[in-house]
Amino acid sequence: MALRLISILIAASLLGACAGADYPGFVDAAVEATTGTDLQEQAEHRQNNVPSRNDNGAVTAAPANTVSSNIAGPSLATPVAQSDARSLMDVLNFYQNWSALVVSADYRGAAGGSTMAFDNARRDISTQLLNIGFDAGNMAQLTMRPGVDDSDAMPATMDNIRSELRRINRTADEGCLVYFTSHGSPDGLSLGATGLITPDDINNLLERHCGASPTVLIVSACYSGVFARGDMAQENRFIITAARSDRTSFGCGESNQYPFFDACLIENFPQAEDWLDLARSAQGCVQSLESNLNLNPPSAPQIYMGPAVRDVVLTPFITVTHGPPGSGS
Numbered sequence: 453m454a455l456r457l458i459s460i461l462i463a464a465s466l467l468g469a470c471a472g473a474d475y476p477g478f479v480d481a482a483v484e485a486t487t488g489t490d491l492q493e494q495a496e497h498r499q500n501n502v503p504s505r506n507d508n509g510a511v512t513a514a515p516a517n518t519v520s521s522n523i524a525g526p527s528l529a530t531p532v533a534q535s536d537a538r539s540l541m542d543v544l545n546f547y548q549n550w551s552a553l554v555v556s557a558d559y560r561g562a563a564g565g566s567t568m569a570f571d572n573a574r575r576d577i578s579t580q581l582l583n584i585g586f587d588a589g590n591m592a593q594l595t596m597r598p599g600v601d602d603s604d605a606m607p608a609t610m611d612n613i614r615s616e617l618r619r620i621n622r623t624a625d626e627g628c629l630v631y632f633t634s635h636g637s638p639d640g641l642s643l644g645a646t647g648l649i650t651p652d653d654i655n656n657l658l659e660r661h662c663g664a665s666p667t668v669l670i671v672s673a674c675y676s677g678v679f680a681r682g683d684m685a686q687e688n689r690f691i692i693t694a695a696r697s698d699r700t701s702f703g704c705g706e707s708n709q710y711p712f713f714d715a716c717l718i719e720n721f722p723q724a725e726d727w728l729d730l731a732r733s734a735q736g737c738v739q740s741l742e743s744n745l746n747l748n749p750p751s752a753p754q755i756y757m758g759p760a761v762r763d764v765v766l767t768p769f770i771t772v773t774h775g776p777p778g779s780g781s
Contacts, residue, residue, distance in 0.1 A: 471635060548590075551627070553620065561708070571600050590620050614657060627667065628665050631671075666688055671694065674695055675700070692755055717730065724769060728755075
């Protein structure tokens with residue numbers, strides 16, 4: 453999996469860092485630990501006894517009742533009671549009434565030229581969300597370049613970010629997913645060449661439009677760890693970021709298909725068991741890419757899990773393919 457990505461990236465020399473063009477370099481700071489409730493404990497409670505669904509939507513038999521872990525260390529397999537598992541219909545329809553906002557918030561590559569990396573990620577992450585059961589009617593895509601592909605993505609402005617999340621939450625209020633891919637700095641996320649989205653901006657957005665609902669926030673950008681600490685780290689949120697708060701991420705060059713972190717999420721989505729498994733798999737994938745390309749310091753993607761969102765994070769994905777993601781350009 454990671455080796456296939458590595459060969460593609462080396463062939464294209466795709467090493468652009470995802471920092472805002474005006475930010476000079478790295479910050480040398482202490483290692484920022486993954487936060488939230490004990491992820492080893494959470495992984496030990498992951499349930500694998502829910503039936504799966506094939507490409508035609510047919511339900512297939514479930515494996516024996518076990519829980520397992522992909523956390524570093526010995527694999528775990530412990531019997532669980534049938535009553536501990538969510539019902540099949542609950543899992544199949546779990547994300548039907550969730551809202552999803554996916555935003556590509558820049559169009560510039562690491563050297564200042566144009567890149568499709570962020571828009572490719574927006575489009576193909578949206579496809580992966582459909583594949584795990586999100587309803588297209590409850591999703592919205594925003595871009596800095598409307599019309600760049602065959603989606604109906606609106607312009608990525610702060611007003612549209614607020615209004616679209618408000619709109620889709622009117623009819624899909626059981627949970628919230630918000631995904632940003634862009635450049636970043638220690639102050640926040642780039643919104644085009646001149647705009648900035650700060651952690652306070654995102655915190656206010658989520659508090660106003662997602663409230664106490666289970667919320668998944670994914671931020672792919674340099675220094676995006678700033679979105680996984682402080683007031684952002686609330687008990688109903690699961691947050692995944694592409695980098696520590698003092699590190700750049702990679703893969704935002706003009707010829708990239710995706711930033712590294714987005715590529716690793718897209719690559720791992722089809723076989724991920726749940727959100728925690730996806731986050732951990734993306735961490736390992738990014739680490740492998742950066743190690744093989746001798747990129748230092750490593751970006752160190754971050755995970756925060758609030759205690760109130762644990763059950764959501766560990767609810768198994770049931771996937772059905774809606775068609776291959778676009779090839780990008």
